[in-house]
Amino acid sequence: MNKRRLIPLGSFLFLSLIRPIVAAPSGGPYGPLQLEYAIPAGARTVYFLAPDGDSDAKGATLEKPTTLESAITRVVTGDAIILRGGVYRTGDLVFNQGITIQPYQDEQPVLKGTRIATGWEALSGGLWRTKWDTLFPLPPAPWWRLHRHIHDTPLYLFNNDMVFIDGRLLKTKGYPAELDENSYCIDYENGYVYVRTDPTDRLVEITAYDNAFTRTTDPVHGRQSDKKGFTMRGIILTQYAYRALEIEGYTPEQVSLESAHGKDVVGTVIEHCTMSYCSRVGAYLRGDNLVVRHCLVSDTGTEGLFILSSNDVLLEKNLITRNNEEGIQGYYATAVKIWNQCYRVTCNDNLVIDINNSSGIWYDVGNVDGVFTNNWIQNTTDGFFFEISKGVICTGNVFVNCVRGTRVLNSSNAKVYQNTYVNSGAAFERTPRSAVGDHFDWHPASGPDVDERHGHEFGNNLIVVHKD
Structure with a gap:
């Protein structure tokens, strides 16, 4: 870490010696770990790939690998794509099956959109x-x-x-x-x-490519979507013109029941991956039971991760940094956006740091029963932003050099306990905004009405102003 990070971290460690801590950031490691991957047990068919693979090869052995472009058209639910290390200049790849994509052993595949x-x-x-x-x-x-x-x-x-x-x-x-x-x-x-x-x-x-992968809900390659999430591990996705990855799904533009969205692709797991240098967003992700763990999301034009209309999601031990690098004014960017009626999204033990003029993690529009625990948020405007939403537990987090460590706006039942604020404020706000006469009437309608924006609790938090 650089000196700017070490000073508040040292202050926090000193304070922890004089005050018992119920919960706190783990200290990492955050982001991808270098692991060795075994071939998935029980894989239906295994396809071996290499940057110089032969598109006509079956990819059944390491000695005769196929290409990613070829394999992605053949895979069905339960298959595994195994990538040898090296640079794959490819993109705009589409699939709709519950497959596994991972490296061969400890090699490092890099997908580039240039x-x-x-x-x-x-x-x-x-x-x-x-x-x-x-x-x-x-x-x-x-x-x-x-x-x-x-x-x-x-x-x-x-x-x-x-x-x-x-x-x-x-x-x-x-x-x-x-x-x-x-x-x-x-x-x-x-x-x-x-x-x-x-x-x-x-x-x-x-x-040269808009994105690396789209997990579509449409028919593709002669197959209907199986509605099953995929597993992706240990892959670097970088230099894409819009986003590295997108999971399609129903995104309501009206007040929606929990049972009505998040069901198109269920159970995706993304671990130890990098999504970087995307002109707009690292990934647009949809679907219930989504897990994003130990990933690096950095150097994006606007948002890092966008979680849309999904339930029972876990973001854990990710490193998210240098987002909103385009610096577009008039648009409110954030490192992580949890948007549009997501239920029970948990952000636990993530490091969000050095975000350019934007929020850290923002729950916005109709989210319910969020869990925000043990995260380290540093150098953002609003570290944790909870807007037009109902119910969240925010505990064990550390906010360093944020304009507002926590900000709650037009929401209800935010419980904010046992957090540490270093050179960072906390705000609870309510405005007259309602569904009546609002340009996006379903936005405020999905959250608590004006007279329901209460029930917040703020207690046992440590607030420190560092002299430097």
């Missing part, structure tokens, strides 16, 4: 350009207004392309004249990418 850019043309003024045929322009979000946002959120920030030089992500700009060695721009009309760094003998990567 291709290597070649064919650069030198221009005057130190500029270079190359023709590129997989571009990801995007119109502005509906909330964007010219008079209000043009200066702090120029239109090019909505595009989803990314350019990396020797692994370093460049910043996007609007015109070639604005470029320096740390930035790029794109001429979408003519299909050119511009940089002001000599690409000779450099590794230049440009986005």
Whole structure:
């Protein structure tokens, strides 16, 4: 850890010696661990893959591996995909079966959503350009207004392309004249990418795929969805133009019963994976009994993880950092968004740190009976944000250098006990917002009404102001 992390951690350890602690962050390890994976016992069919695999091979042995693109079209419920180590430049892969995806033994497969850019043309003024045929322009979000946002959120920030030089992500700009060695721009009309760094003998990567995997609910590859979640372990998913991973499912735009959503894909487990350098979100995840454990989610344009309309979810021992890196103004980003009538989502013992001008973990719109325990949240605006929702236990957490360690807004029955606040506040707020006359009327309707926003308890918390 750097010095900024060590100072409050040391303060917390000192305080723990003079005050009994009922619950607290474990101290890690957080994020992926290097493990050795056995072939799943009882797997129906095992497919062995390699970056240089043969798409026509069956993939039945290590000696004759197939490709990921080929295997994903063949797998059915109970099958296992085993990836040898190395870089797989691939994406936009779709499946609808309850399968397992994992490394071979202790090798490290890396899925990248970029291709290597070649064919650069030198221009005057130190500029270079190359023709590129997989571009990801995007119109502005509906909330964007010219008079209000043009200066702090120029239109090019909505595009989803990314350019990396020797692994370093460049910043996007609007015109070639604005470029320096740390930035790029794109001429979408003519299909050119511009940089002001000599690409000779450099590794230049440009986005070529929207996402790595979509677990669809639609028929695909001649099969109906089995409604079973998949298991993914030990995989790095990085450099994708929108998100690394998405699980589809019903997302209500009305007040919804718990029994009506979260049932399309049930029981997904994602462990020891990395989702990084996505232009927007690391992963959009749906489905009951979802588990995300020991994952790294970092360097995303807006959110890290989005949990939507799902019940009995567990997020545990994840490391989530450097989200909202695009810095779009007028949009409220967060490292983790738990959104739209999720029941019993537990966030336990996660490290959420260094989040750019946004919240840490945000339960928003109609969530019920959340559990928020033993997390370490540092350098965010609202560390734990509970909005338009009913019932949460928040205990054993440490909040460091957050504008508000905990914030409860237009909600009911938040029980906040045994937490430590270092240079961080706590807020309980209520506004007149209701379903009457609200643009998103079902949003406030899914939570407690104005006269029901009570029942909060705040006790046995330690609040410290550090002199530095």
